[in-house]
Amino acid sequence: MDTSSKTAALLQKLLQFKTVNPPGDTAAIARFLKQQFEPLGAKIDLVQAPRADGPVHFVARLRGDGSKKPVLLAAHSDVVPVEPDRWSVDPFAGVIRDGYVLGRGAMDFKGGLAVFARAVMMLAENKVPLARDVILLSEGDEESGPHGARWLADQRWDLIEAEFALNEGGWIFRDGRGTARQVNITVRDKNTIVLRLTARGAPTHSAWPGLAPHTAIGRLIIALARLVAREPQPMMTELTQGYFAALSRTTEPPLAGWFHTLATSPDAAAREAAGRRIVEEGAYPMLWHALMRNTLAITMLNGGIKENVIPGSAEAKLNIRLLPGQGLDEAMAYVREVIADDGIRIDAPAFASLDEARADLHVRTNRPASSTETALYRSLKAHAERIWPEAEVTPALFEAGTDATAWRLRGVPVYGVYPYPLDNETMVRMHGNDERIEIAALDQGTDWVYSVLVDVAGRS
Template identity: 55%
Template sequence: MKWKPDSSFDTHVLAAGNIAAMAAAETTSSKTAALLQDLLRFDTTNPPGRTIEQAEYLKRIFDAAGIPNEIVRTPDEGRAHFIARLKGDGSKRPVLMAGHSDVVPAERYMWTVDPFGGVIKDGFIMGRGAMDFKGGQAVFARAMLMLAESKIPLARDVIFLAEADEEAGEYGTGWLAKNHWDKIDAEFALNEGGWIFRDKAGVTRQVNITTRDKIYAGLKLQVLGRPTHSSRPMPDSAIGRLTLALAKISVWDTDPTLTPQTRAYFEALSKTTEGPLAADLATLGKSEDPTALREAGKRVSEQGDYPLLWHALMRNTVATTAVKAGVKENVIPATAEAYINIRLVPGSVPWDVLKQVEAAIGDPSINVSLATTMSEAEDREYYDKATNAAASSTETDLYKALAESSKKVWPEAQVVSALFEAGTDALAWRQRGVPVYGIYPYPLDNDTLERMHGNDERISIKSLDEGTEMIFDTLSKVAGNNQLT
């Protein structure tokens, strides 16, 4: 049975009877899971992106642990950042862990549980943000609390940041860096990003640490037609032509666009895979033949263990995400529009993809333009800077500690530097020369991965505990007085 929203349900009241009843079905002794349950019970859906109550809750947690902290309020009183700082002796610059508090909307009628109930089901914590990224927040926060409890002497400050406005809005880390850089300045930072993959047998086989993100862009398709009464339909209406164009895009794909980083990633994958899939992954890692890359890429995208992820990593992706048309049910409208979201492989620019989309549509009456509020010169400068930005070094103490601690917790896993197929708010640090490393700090399978931003989002309690152990060990290595060998 699907969970049905109650019109009287207040998402800011944690003691609602239906939530308590569902949450009581399964319990846990895991402190990280219990913390995540509490975080999920704050509805921080963005928009409106209200995070102040969650920030106040975190403040109580860190106050009780004796860790200095503060809430940084934005011009929007409901949107707030939380920062805690565990002090070291200052002989080294700080390490920062950042994770966002806001979440995307949930279609409640499609969920089997209350998305803001913090429900445990079959060993998983369920809820909007369980994986992206309140689960990561819970892991980072618990690891920092454990570090304080351990009394390990620290050579550097450890900063924990719970951010607002990562999913949408103007008061995210860019605003924070512009107005309060001294509070988040660090030698290097940890953020969301790379995936930790667990196979069907339950063995963690790969840890991806992302050192670079794909680049976000968008296209707008606009069709002009002739408005008239709906009783006299026209064969070339604006909606009809847009529908045909979107149908063509839905069955079209860009060719593989591989960089040295993504080639190395697929080559590393090929060494932990068997059979025809291993051969196709090796082709993506080494081949320069466009036809061979296209064919191997198609098979990997259809038959791989993580087909949607691997498909996205090897090419510039194109996805229709919004359609707008119509003013009344009995009026054939004069215009129809669609928004196409693009994620660019570094080295690509949106104008190249724009031309490819125009060719795929093959209809000059459809205007395809860059969806932007900036001038063309500003756009060119932005994308030139984004595509030329260097990946974070794999030679820093933080990357080495992440790799070493991952192998300690998951000895059968291969640690790989990777490109993140989506985007993060790490740009605020990268623009200032601070290396940022991305990781979703818990092993997961493809089913869990594909629930991200979808229905019944979840993360397993076992994965949360293993991730907490890994991050605690990483912090002990990178911030403690004992140096890496």
């Protein structure tokens, strides 16, 4: 067991708070963080969401001399639910095994919170003179709920306004030898829209299923089967072209050649074939699959009132992640074409109307990517190249959604990192069983983020 890592020790404590969302009760972990930061002279604010058992957002601020605008580090302390009987350890004990810290949130994103927190704490412990305020946000409602970073920005923008921000996002890829070969710093995210399919039919006795394809559940099953059987085609944007081109330089043949084809070929069939080979034989198949196309996942089903009744309605929710430039109309047109059933209703349940959903997506997809010409991006790149000298650093698209929207919508550049090198086995445990993060990777990430903060926030 490595007893020297202060970041791992902090992470162990963070994992012991059961911040599963829902309900997302993060009050206790916010109080714990307050106890860590107050003795260091940080100004602390705790912001309670308007729910009795709801999230508490923790904000710590180390004061600079005000000659530069603040830098923000944003992480979240809530985690997704667990299936404890499928874990080999207690998911809320912070167990260390074989050089890894295990627990729900170890990777997403209490590991990142521990790295960010330790880096900020080190500024105070080392008495680094600051030219700008350094703000640490531990956000309490990222995984599920209406009171996340966008709510906080609307309510208390004064607490989290900054010149630029660091958030969760880009991956640091390792090769088969454990060497970091690519550091991805995400400068924009895919946009998420949840669509609901509702099928209706005549309710009747379950003894009379002869019209099964025309019942609500029958129609819905046929529509969903068509969606599962069809895969959206690869689509390249300027950002993903650069990302896959970088992968062609940091991987070995034949994978490198397939990445080159995917990034550069004008032939759609060639890109599709290359994408298929990458997913079949690449080291990070799920990630690369998601970055080369819009994706659609059926995540919720609801139908039936009793085992002997054919119900009159059934519904499913589709979680759709869109590449930049894609909006609600493109998403709905794709679903309509594939299901081939005009009788199934499609709506966006998070919005009052499709027009509202369309407008929201339009704003999000048309925000420019965060600039790579800021002091924060340049420092992230320079110190990544120092710590991982065999890696190529590249701006990237994040395949999921993050808190970054709250700042990007206000014109604040946000850079996403999972601040630790990862292998595929660690990545696939995210939101899964025996989630983990390597102690050595935590320490490398802490070195990286601390050095960057000294660069961009310290007085020269």
